[in-house]
Amino acid sequence: MAYATFMDVPQELLDRFVGCGPVNYSVYLNACSLVCRSLRSPAQRYLYHRVRLMTTERIDDLLEIIRDNALIATYIRRIYTTSQQLSDDYGLDVQLATLFLRIKEHAPHSSLFLSIIKHPTLPCDQDSTPTRHLTLDGLVHCLAQVHYLDVIHVEEFPSIVLFSFRNLKSLFLHHTGFDPELHAIEQEELLELSAPLRRSLLVLRISNLGYFPSIMVSGIGAQLENLYVKNVRFVDATVNMASPRPQILRISISNHDFGAMKTIVDSLVDFSRLIDLRDGTSPFRYQKSDKESSIQIHRSIQYALQACKDSLQILRLHCMTEAYSAENPQIAFDLSRIPNLHTLILSCHCHDGFDVTTLPMYIRDILRTMNPETSRIHMIIIEIRLLLTRTVPDANGYVRMELPALFQQDGWIQIKEILEALGNKRSLLVGLRVTLMGPFNNNSMMNSNRIVPGSRAEAKLYAQTIARWATTRFSAGTRRWRLMLSLPLLDSSQADGSEPESSVSSDDLVDTSDEDEA
DSSP: OOOOOGGGSOHHHHHHHHHSOOSSHHHHHHHHHTTOHHHHHHHHHHHTTEEEEOSHHHHHHHHHHHHHOTHHHHHOOEEEEEGGGEETTTEEOHHHHHHHHHHHHHOTTOOEEEEEEOOSSOOOOOOOSGGGSOOHHHHHHHTTTEEEEEEESOTTEEHHHHTTOSSOOEEEEESOOEESOGGGSOHHHHHHHHHHHHHHOOEEEEEEESSOOGGGGOSSSOOOOEEEEEEEOOOHHHHTTOOSOOBOSEEEEESOOHHHHHHIIIIIOBOTTOOEEEEOOOHHHHHTOOHHHHHHHHHHHHHHHHHHTTTOOEEEEEOOOTTOOSSSOOOSOOGGGOTTOOEEEEEEEEOSHHHHHHHHHHHHHHHHTSOTTTOOOOEEEEEEEEEOEEOOOOTTSOEEEEOOOGGGSTHHHHHHHHHHHHHTTSOBEEEEEEEEEOTTOTTOOSOOTTEEOSOHHHHHHHHHHHHHHHTOOOOTTBOOOEEEEEOOOOOGGGGGTOOOOOOOOHHHHSOOTTTTTO
């Protein structure tokens, strides 16, 4: 009887087997690479796809491995390192530059991602003699394959390195400064140095910078399509450099006010071709907004939408209920003025009784602005975060949570009617995501095993209420709702020390017997 070996299994299947590893992935891949030659190559491909080079010694070790096996250089796609490898005078330390050259030698067409973070310890003294570093032309040559760059918490990133990327497609700057600062360089020289970068850059993400580096979006040869801005100060001297303005396609703006939005729309970028506008602000930030700040945020969103209403197709909005009332319904925008809108994402944060009452009315009023006869909408996603309130701990130390009566409000009946009218004309997909949040901190879901949401029966009844509403069919042309319900539960019997039951999930509550028909 003949026994099958690895040689009898198609290599394509072996490659798939290696890619389906356990949680401890690196140990698994190392083990696979030692089994046989058929598994060695795919295991090494996964193992060296992403390399973390946090010290010069790690770079030296990798270079030694490449000398022994040149194929390793062809597997590397993502490199993570620290500011220790940066040099004020010559850009990069020679060891990291050598690694890029080796990759370019063995894999000349590969596309690399490079992430640079602040080194955790004080910078070491580097050998600054010219023989230890590349020339400027050499720096440009070795960075030619880096197409994606993240710079995070680097206080003095050498400007010479930034302008040496000639094929960079995506740039992310977070808590980063430059040496020398960009606005300290003469404008003519700066335009000349940055020209190759602007011609290649498609995606720019800026977060928590002291000023916006407007030279990145200058329309002189700029190809920028996607812009993401969060917590950035706009300085007149740098804003004036952004001329002519690039016609971007997608933008996400977080933590904005009217002044910042007006600067972006009027001075930085051209919204006339914008197809995707997203408010990326955390809902927890909006939770702290008062009525006046909510009005200002609405004003800034309206200003942006007015500039792109004719081209916009995808819109993500936060439902700001602080400034809303039945007598004075303040909504973000009249959606009937966006004729090409096909995807709408409404993000909602419900953290008190006022939100429970006003949120359905807010959603109803903003959906009501869409004309069923002319609207091109085909996807609506409603994301709701419900902040639970806790009661006094019982004798066993367990806290019982109050479940908001959000879906018992009358406004949902009218929301159904609006969605049904929109679905009568075309196929409409509506998604609902409900997440229950515990009142522990601003970033944690309710995942404590000492939280008991009433009784299990009460929690299940609440989830069933959501599920029944979420699975309602609106019309033959409307597809079923997608229910995405994050509801961690703990049975109250656990307070007596018994074994916990499994949590209630949406799969237990939604009847999917006719899903194929839907």
